Amino acid sequence: MKKRLLEKLENARQYTLSVANAMPADSYTYTPDAAIWSFNELLHHIGYGIMWWNENYMLQQQADWNPPTVTKDPAATKAYLSECFDALQQSVEKATPDEKIIDGFYATLDHVTHHRGQATVYLRCKGITPPDYSEYTY
Incomplete structure (x- = not known):
């Protein structure tokens, strides 16, 4: 079970970083609408979401939603x-997979997938074809 979770996590990591790499550095401030996050802010939110879900559900340590300052550049x-x-990988490696851990893991990946899908729309709005998802299917 742990091996399967780590495989799914690695696929999510690689595809998310491929999406991040597809946007040119000078377009990280791009937003399709003034009322929503920039591409950079969206990716930062994905990262913080991973940390928050990891702490609350994988490590089962109650943490308030308190995101750090958004990173300022693509690198x-x-x-x-x-x-x-x-951090999430380390938690999975140390965990004894039980129902709560597995549910927390998949909830984390659902959050990543939700926002990564938004990031692919940002790419398309900029005329960029997102990376081929079939390379990262499980």
Whole structure:
């Protein structure tokens, strides 16, 4: 079971970073509408969501929603995303998969998938074809 969770996590990591890499650095401030996050803010939210879900559901340590300041450039945002995925990976590696852990893991990936889908729409709005998802299917 743990091996399968780690495989799913690695696929999510690789596809999310591929989406992050598809947007040119000078377009990370892009937003399709003034009322929503920029691409950079959206990716930062994905990262913080991973950390928050990991703490609350994987580690089962109650944490308030208190996001850190948004990273300011694409390199920092991608590094932050990687750190967040690393933290979740470490939690999965240490965990004894039970129903709560498995539910928390999949809830985390659902959140990532939801917002990563938004990020692919941002790419399309900029005329960029998102990375091929079939390379990351499980």
